[in-house]
Amino acid sequence: xxxxxxxxxxxxxxxxxxxxxxxxxxxxxxxxxxxxxxxxxxxxxxxxxxxxxxxxxxxxxxxxxxxxxxxxxxxxxxxxxxxxxxxxxxxxxxxxxxxxxxxxxxxxxxxxxxxxxxxxxxxxxxxxxxxxxxxxxxxxxxxxxxxxxxxxxxxxxxxxxxxxxxxxxxxxxxxxxxxxxxxxxxxxx
Amino acid sequence: xxxxxxxxxxxxxxxxxxxxxxxxxxxxxxxxxxxxxxxxxxxxxxxxxxxxxxxxxxxxxxxxxxxxxxxxxxxxxxxxxxxxxxxxxxxxxxxxxxxxxxxxxxxxxxxxxxxxxxxxxxxxxxxxxxxxxxxxxxxxxxxxxxxxxxxxxxxxxxxxxxxxxxxxxxxxx
Numbered sequence: 085x086x087x088x089x090x091x092x093x094x095x096x097x098x099x100x101x102x103x104x105x106x107x108x109x110x111x112x113x114x115x116x117x118x119x120x121x122x123x124x125x126x127x128x129x130x131x132x133x134x135x136x137x138x139x140x141x142x143x144x145x146x147x148x149x150x151x152x153x154x155x156x157x158x159x160x161x162x163x164x165x166x167x168x169x170x171x172x173x174x175x176x177x178x179x180x181x182x183x184x185x186x187x188x189x190x191x192x193x194x195x196x197x198x199x200x201x202x203x204x205x206x207x208x209x210x211x212x213x214x215x216x217x218x219x220x221x222x223x224x225x226x227x228x229x230x231x232x233x234x235x236x237x238x239x240x241x242x243x244x245x246x247x248x249x250x251x252x253x254x255x256x257x258x259x260x261x262x263x264x265x266x267x268x269x270x271x272x273x
Numbered sequence: 274x275x276x277x278x279x280x281x282x283x284x285x286x287x288x289x290x291x292x293x294x295x296x297x298x299x300x301x302x303x304x305x306x307x308x309x310x311x312x313x314x315x316x317x318x319x320x321x322x323x324x325x326x327x328x329x330x331x332x333x334x335x336x337x338x339x340x341x342x343x344x345x346x347x348x349x350x351x352x353x354x355x356x357x358x359x360x361x362x363x364x365x366x367x368x369x370x371x372x373x374x375x376x377x378x379x380x381x382x383x384x385x386x387x388x389x390x391x392x393x394x395x396x397x398x399x400x401x402x403x404x405x406x407x408x409x410x411x412x413x414x415x416x417x418x419x420x421x422x423x424x425x426x427x428x429x430x431x432x433x434x435x436x437x438x439x440x441x442x443x444x445x446x
Contacts, residue, residue: 141288176425180428
């Protein structure tokens, strides 16, 4: 078996449907709202972390199962260590400042939070700058990134059960330490 | 009868559904659903429109599957917020409005634009979109997991420091 990999109009319709479900889930889980992410970083509202951890808990065995049957094929990006370190630090700073990632900014804008437009404009502005700066920075960082040995213990079949269990445990802990009532409602976000 | 305004999926169910939706997307599209490439095209088109000082149909991004994915997110979020009763017109974030008009019309906007710029620049530097990294985490790619962990730890550190500053400014209340 292999991925369906639709083409042309069916692919566009499928992408539209997948996007609609993603947008719906982002708003339903309140991850789309700026306040949810800002509150996540002080652990007042752990909705974002719970959504992420639960997606790993469900996704790791699901991806493993579907990958084994050839139904999905996810070619991992060729990450370079120092590019990832620099990218994560810059992204983390940005998320802490504006409270959005690209997908949540879109969903937030569509749910009436028009201030997300400024965040989206900032994101668009990053492309011309990155075309000038990123190749230089990336090539510099990549030249200093040694290729890491494969982390075999992480890809072992046992991890398909250990990591989901660990994610569930951490998510449960985060839910327990969350203040009562936080993460519910959301009309004011 | 189902009360749509009261119907709300818990983060637990949403998390599992995100994984299923991502897997379905991978199966149907044969490619990871992401937004970075269409943002890149939009940035080019915007730049071209600004330089030519004219807006025409040519300045719109091409109607491909990635554009459809972005439009889908907008439609899905609009549906969820209107059906759930959370659609609310807000020109400025509430936490910034509490600091006064002088803040949210100047510093607040700089925070939003600057923050958005840093988020996207960081993702471009890392070499993958946020959803792409999320998907790589689900396939247990060590670098993607490391990215998420480092980003989260840094954001928590900054968020905690900022909350201390706010408390100090309010006199420790």
